[in-house]
Amino acid sequence: MMQGPDIGKAIFEHTSDSRVVELPFGLGEWHLPTGWHLFGIDVSPTKHVVFMVVAAILVFVTVRIAGRQIERRHREGKAPHGFGAAIEAIVLFVRNDVAIANIGHGGEKFAPYILTLFFFILYCNLFGLLPWGATATGNLAVTGTLALTAFVTVEVSGLVTLGPKGYLKTIVFVPPGITGIGAVLMALIMTPIEIIGKLVKPFALTLRLFANMTAGHFVILALLGLIFIFSSWLVAAATVAFVVFMMLLELLVAFLQAYIFALLTSVFIGMMRHAH
């Protein structure tokens, strides 16, 4: 058996959160402060917090620059162009074909939320592909929280659109045409199912994003680990080729998962608003 480094440990260390941020170009490490507490919860920043903040800032900057360019060109009566046009195309796609198409009538109101979700997840995903980067969306806490916002949005939009009575029907569901003891029985059976159905959706969102983001990194790191295990140029060449392929796949997945998260959230909102 060859003596190699503990690849599994390296992979876990690379994909998991950490209190240390590796600075690019060998600038060393940034040890984040610890011991921040809020209401008894440890809220000390971690690597993923840093990358989340950076991603959020970049999203904001991107949208601002694009928005200003679009506004300026619009004022001058010119057609969209360049960077602004690219962002505009994505924004319009997410707004019209993801949000409004799936939420249905009144989907414009949810478009800013869906758009923010899409861009934030996309940037977080892409950060994981950069050298020295970390994938905040490869963390269950992050994806879970994002799914939680989706869950809250879905339920609140249902409550607002359907009214308290209509909303209650999405929990205590009695199939039409059943009355009396049958209705009570159906309600008793269906209510847990409905509640589970509600909870499964954000859970699925959480796991899907997390698993996709983490799995790709696992594969890439495992492939790269082969080089250190075998210590062979031949293996290195083959592995690097595979890793490049995986990276390109990851690039696709980064966009795809952001799209799917936004799409499914829209679908869930639409389902809730047009429930029964």
Next chain:
Amino acid sequence: MPVLLLRLQEATAGGEAAFTPFSINTGLIFWTIVVFLILLGLLWRLGWPAILKSVEERERRIQQQLDEAERARAEAQRLLEEHRRLAASAKAEAQELIANAKAIADKERATLLAKAREEYEDLLARARKDIEEEREKAILALRREAVDLSIAAASKLLEAQLDNEANRRLVTEYLATLEERR
């Protein structure tokens, strides 16, 4: 799965427990909410409206331009129809005018011709009459001249013959008869 749960427990239990890819850090949940909500709020106010407003305005502008183009096209069509109609009526009018003018000219020509013929007849008749009169006059004059000439000739002749013996006798005889008759 038990391993996963163990990891979760491990990660959430102690503050400084080692992170794993499967650990759920409550602090991170807090940060995710904070970061995401701040981003959402900022973009909701400052980000998306800038893009969407411009896009919607552009959509409206383009729609407006399309509508305007459609209106202009309809207007042009209408104008063309009107022009066509006007041209047709103008043509008809012109033809009518020409026909009228032709008719008037024809009539005028006919009357002029008739008048000219009348005048010519008139002239001819007068000329004929004049010629006739002149001829009569000439004949009369000629006759008078002839009489004068013949009288003159006769007188010459008479004059010449009065010396004649025979004439003397004739006259004497005539005178004799006169005497007898008395």
